[in-house]
Amino acid sequence: xxxxxxxREITANILSFRFLMGLLIxxxxxxxxxFVLTRxxxxxxxxxxxxxxxxxxxxxxxxxxSEFGLTHMLKCDRNPKLLSIFNEGVDKRKGNTVTVAHxxxxxxAEQHGSDNPYLNIFSSIDFTVICQVVMSLLALLFAYDAISxxxxxxxxxxxxxxAVPRPTLLLGKYIAGMVSISLPLIASxxxxxxxxxxxxxxxxxxSDWGRILLIFLLSMLYVSLFFLIGLFLSTRTDRPSIxxxxxxxxxxxxxxxxxxxxxxxxxxxxxxxxxEPYREQARxxxxxYEAEVKDYLEKRGVEGPLDRANFGGVGARSGVxxxxxxxxxxxxxxxxxxxxxxxxxxxxxxxxxxxxxxxRIWQIRKEYLDRNPNRQSLLALNISRISPAAVxxxxxxxxxxxxxxxxxxxxxxxxxxxxxWVDYLRDEKIFSSxxxxxxxxxxxxxxxRIPRFNGQGEDIGNSLQRASLDIMxxxxxxxxxxxxxxxxxxxxDVV
Amino acid sequence: xxxxxxxxxxxxxxxxxxxALTLILIMVLMVLNAVVxxxxxxxxxxxxxxxxxNQAVESLKxxxxxxxxxxxxxxxxxxxxxxxxxxIAMGEDANLPKRxxxxxxxxxxxxxxxxxxxxxxxxxxxxxLQYPQHTSRKNDSLPNFTELDWTFIIxxxxxxxxxxxxxxxxxxxxxxxxxxxxxxxxxSRATVLLGKFMGAFLTILIPLFIGVLLNLMIVNASRLxxxxxxxxxxxxxxxxxxxxxxxxxxxxxxxxxSQFSNSSGSLLTLLLIWIVFVVLIPNTMxxxxxxxxxxxxxxEISRIQKAREDEIDNRYKEGDKLxxxxxxxxxxPKIEVLRLWAxxxxxxxxxxxxxxxxxxxxxxxxxxxxxxxxxxxxxAIYKYAVESLAGTGFARHKRFVQHARRYRQQFVDFIxxxxxxxxxxxxxxxxxxxxxxxxxxxxxxxxxxxxxxxRITFGGALLDLTLxxxxxxxxxxxxxxxxxxxxxK
Numbered sequence: 001x002x003x004x005x006x007x008r009e010i011t012a013n014i015l016s017f018r019f020l021m022g023l024l025i026x027x028x029x030x031x032x033x034x035f036v037l038t039r040x041x042x043x044x045x046x047x048x049x050x051x052x053x054x055x056x057x058x059x060x061x062x063x064x065x066s067e068f069g070l071t072h073m074l075k076c077d078r079n080p081k082l083l084s085i086f087n088e089g090v091d092k093r094k095g096n097t098v099t100v101a102h103x104x105x106x107x108x109a110e111q112h113g114s115d116n117p118y119l120n121i122f123s124s125i126d127f128t129v130i131c132q133v134v135m136s137l138l139a140l141l142f143a144y145d146a147i148s149x150x151x152x153x154x155x156x157x158x159x160x161x162x163a164v165p166r167p168t169l170l171l172g173k174y175i176a177g178m179v180s181i182s183l184p185l186i187a188s189x190x191x192x193x194x195x196x197x198x199x200x201x202x203x204x205x206x207s208d209w210g211r212i213l214l215i216f217l218l219s220m221l222y223v224s225l226f227f228l229i230g231l232f233l234s235t236r237t238d239r240p241s242i243x244x245x246x247x248x249x250x251x252x253x254x255x256x257x258x259x260x261x262x263x264x265x266x267x268x269x270x271x272x273x274x275x276e277p278y279r280e281q282a283r284x285x286x287x288x289y290e291a292e293v294k295d296y297l298e299k300r301g302v303e304g305p306l307d308r309a310n311f312g313g314v315g316a317r318s319g320v321x322x323x324x325x326x327x328x329x330x331x332x333x334x335x336x337x338x339x340x341x342x343x344x345x346x347x348x349x350x351x352x353x354x355x356x357x358x359x360r361i362w363q364i365r366k367e368y369l370d371r372n373p374n375r376q377s378l379l380a381l382n383i384s385r386i387s388p389a390a391v392x393x394x395x396x397x398x399x400x401x402x403x404x405x406x407x408x409x410x411x412x413x414x415x416x417x418x419x420x421w422v423d424y425l426r427d428e429k430i431f432s433s434x435x436x437x438x439x440x441x442x443x444x445x446x447x448x449r450i451p452r453f454n455g456q457g458e459d460i461g462n463s464l465q466r467a468s469l470d471i472m473x474x475x476x477x478x479x480x481x482x483x484x485x486x487x488x489x490x491x492x493d494v495v
Numbered sequence: 496x497x498x499x500x501x502x503x504x505x506x507x508x509x510x511x512x513x514x515a516l517t518l519i520l521i522m523v524l525m526v527l528n529a530v531v532x533x534x535x536x537x538x539x540x541x542x543x544x545x546x547x548x549n550q551a552v553e554s555l556k557x558x559x560x561x562x563x564x565x566x567x568x569x570x571x572x573x574x575x576x577x578x579x580x581x582x583i584a585m586g587e588d589a590n591l592p593k594r595x596x597x598x599x600x601x602x603x604x605x606x607x608x609x610x611x612x613x614x615x616x617x618x619x620x621x622x623x624l625q626y627p628q629h630t631s632r633k634n635d636s637l638p639n640f641t642e643l644d645w646t647f648i649i650x651x652x653x654x655x656x657x658x659x660x661x662x663x664x665x666x667x668x669x670x671x672x673x674x675x676x677x678x679x680x681x682x683s684r685a686t687v688l689l690g691k692f693m694g695a696f697l698t699i700l701i702p703l704f705i706g707v708l709l710n711l712m713i714v715n716a717s718r719l720x721x722x723x724x725x726x727x728x729x730x731x732x733x734x735x736x737x738x739x740x741x742x743x744x745x746x747x748x749x750x751x752x753s754q755f756s757n758s759s760g761s762l763l764t765l766l767l768i769w770i771v772f773v774v775l776i777p778n779t780m781x782x783x784x785x786x787x788x789x790x791x792x793x794x795e796i797s798r799i800q801k802a803r804e805d806e807i808d809n810r811y812k813e814g815d816k817l818x819x820x821x822x823x824x825x826x827x828p829k830i831e832v833l834r835l836w837a838x839x840x841x842x843x844x845x846x847x848x849x850x851x852x853x854x855x856x857x858x859x860x861x862x863x864x865x866x867x868x869x870x871x872x873x874x875a876i877y878k879y880a881v882e883s884l885a886g887t888g889f890a891r892h893k894r895f896v897q898h899a900r901r902y903r904q905q906f907v908d909f910i911x912x913x914x915x916x917x918x919x920x921x922x923x924x925x926x927x928x929x930x931x932x933x934x935x936x937x938x939x940x941x942x943x944x945x946x947x948x949x950r951i952t953f954g955g956a957l958l959d960l961t962l963x964x965x966x967x968x969x970x971x972x973x974x975x976x977x978x979x980x981x982x983x984k
Contacts, residue, residue, distance in 0.1 A: 018763050025767055033779065047792070054794075093635060116790045116858045117628050121587035121889055122781025122865060133774060141763060244762065245512060245659070252655060257524075260647070263637050268535040272633045377636040404636055 001164055005172030006179070013142060013180035022138045023184040029130050030188035035195050037085045037126055042201045044080035044092070051077045051097055062445050065425075065436045069351070070319055070326035073101040074421065076414045076453040078109065081401045082208060085196060086215055087128040087393070089402025093120075098414045100453075102355040102422045104324030105362035106414045107369060109407075127192070128396045131185075131219045132389045136226040136255055139181055140247040143230025145240035146173045147489065152239060156494045170231070170489050174482070177227050182220060189216060207460050214399045214464070221474045222392040226251075228481035235488035258387035266380040278368040279322040282361045286320055289357045293350050305346030306331060306437070308339030323365050325354065329437040340434065348432025355422050362415075377404055385470070388477055395470035398463050405466060406458060413455050420451045496682055497690045504694020508660065517656045518702040524648045525706035529713035531643070532582040537719055540577045543631060547574045547594065559937045562917070563930040566910045569597040569622025573902065573943045575895045578886035579720045582710070583733060584878065585642035586888025589632040595899045596625045597906070599844075607818060614818040618836075621844040621925050624903050626855050626896070645710075646878045649737045653703060654744045654773055654874065658765045660695045661748025663758035665978065670757055675983045688749060688978045692971075695745050700738065707734060725949045729884045732953065736884070739963050740877040744769075746970035753977045776872035784865035790857050796850065803846045811839045823928040833921055833929040840926055852900070859893055870959075873966055880959035886947045890955055895945060902943045909941050 013019055055075045062072050076098045084091040095109025111117075125133075150156035159169060193212075196202050204212070229250060234243045302308060310331055318327035329347075334340055381404070384390035397403035425431055428449075435441060508514050551572045558565045574594045581588065604617035668674035677687060711730070714720055722730070748765060755761035791799075811817045817839060821832045866889070869875040882888030907924075914920050914931045923929025 021767050118858050118862045120590045123778050124781050125778045373634040380637050
């Protein structure tokens, strides 16, 4: 019996005007959008590759180690995420290159600056947003008159006069509706994937396919929620026009207004405090560092580390910002060779201490970040969960590795990389090596042993775990509305 | 007769659920917009702006102790004033730079001794106009969102409501059979259509009017903003533009409604049109357009800049030409040395200036191209019109940059004319030893300011306003033509 109802409903749906319109619009949108976003991804990938190459070039020019401290700091580049084609998240917006040095713990990322920043005034949409806006609307349009239209037309009475239990009828309508909606979704998904595959830069790995599948299933869960909302509203009213009105209100509220409102509220209810006190603290730390170094040198009766080796002075470039400091030293030759080991000892002390201070200053900065921008972002994320549209977007971003959490993970990896780098410098006793300051060796430094940044992506299990809350919210809402529709329909007056 | 039909429509609409919904929604959104604006948005931005400008004034004062220093270091930071009408259109201000910088960067020193000559001189580069991307946005981790300003409330929500008000105006009456009854009286079809339009238009103006009134009352009561006469006039024009914009969707609704004999069909079609033109087109074209016109990247620009500067350096330093005849810091300096160095430094500053200006112009052209494409959407046209009138958005930013460029010339002229007044000066522009070393009266330095008059803003919005009116007329004619020919049964 269920099958008969499903077949009848599907036929009715597919032959309807709305199906044709929905399919057409959805299909053309997805295909053009994926095409455009793939090109955007190619551009970003190229600029990433250029950045990595330039970084290697720069490192290969280094002749003395102190250059890594200021003039030739190491860089970590963030690769654009392949699945940003489906969900851009923060992938495009956040910086993608991070500078690392023993005197600087990375906390913010810069932009490669490959595109026109003024284009940021145009909002852009991706696959997930189209799904979020158009598919939810389509789902409501398929569901709003499922019950109330049949009542208005009088066919509901006829249908129920046969030996069809009400649950079966409702279930039949739900399954048929979902099948009819998923047809445009699947068709455009497949067409979109074909478009992407034409790009020479794109090749999906096994886990990418898994993630794409997860995004697809998530989209179905989201669409199903809106279908159930429509079905529920349909069982609460007698006339389809009223159901439609209510459905539209729900849609405008949850898809258009709430996601915008949350950001606005968070920005104004919990504004970001001034960073100045933290900067002040950091500057104090650097002053303390300078004092400690001065003290150390004075005890040894010199003003600078190289005083005993070279009376004529030394070429040095140093820079201190609020959160970082560094120095690059350059000495061509020595007037007193015996003073060189002393200089090495001094630099060993000085640069080791610098790395320690940088760690302390990072703690200060971390406190600011945790209490201000990061807390605000987390708050916005949590409040936005009022709207299923935002829940869906967040979960899809986690699967596409473009969410804020993935970005933070990248930043954490760059800090991990800095620790490796500092450990390497310490273990190899590079701070106190002759090559720290001298240019007497013309040949470049042996680069093969320098640790390289390797940003490992999150594995799929981890992503699933992080998205589990959002998935659960969608699933629970689905269940709630199904039960709501079920109970309402059991008590629905069919006459 | 039109009035009779309109009255009937109004009475009918007023008792409908959709009217109550529109009224509540618009009122809530408008109040929210005003409260957010006066409680935190505007005070914060004004505080930031005045702090920034005070700093700029202080630094200008310091520089005014010496004309030559002022000439080299330039006017400093030029900040974009915050428009008091920001609550009407935020205009993506958070994503646009808040200032341009008339400042130098980089200092150099050279000392050399050769058998032929010895030379030493240290200098800093001459100022040029730079366009850094400092925005007022504090946290870039927050998701991108649309501000709840008038352009959102009216452009998006009201246009949607306009569709809900008219989708069944004709098709609904055809469905119930009342249209044929209506037409059996001696009323012309045009009258019926106009009556229906007037009915819907006047009903929908009620929530709009109440919402706008509440909004302006809160903004006005806060005493934070005191709008001048010109600004009130601009608000008035924006209101009229909003009414025209809404009428576009009402005529669209009537046009589509006339095509269908069942109201659900007309609603579906209207919804799809609305989604494409109001939601999708403004949001996809940014990505699409950037693919059409390529603009060089920042690293490419710095590469070109370096090449040009190297070329200038090579030309001047060939055979140590620049160092051989003496240093500008010699006392007293030789006039030909000053001229040579002034040429050298000016060429550097001009090269950088020209390159940055060209690059910015290209970036702006790309944005304007994108805006042209998005004008396919009436919502985008409306947004640009309102932004121009409110003095926010990209068009305003471009005007700000143009002002800053004009001011650059004004500043240079001022330095030259001040310098002419000092007889001890060598009158060589621009090397610091070649200009007057006397202090400048701070008040006589031209200050950067930007005037937004009704005429300027209206002129900026004229194209978009014309487009809105033409679109409304077009849809009006289309609706009339279609309605004339339909079968009323």
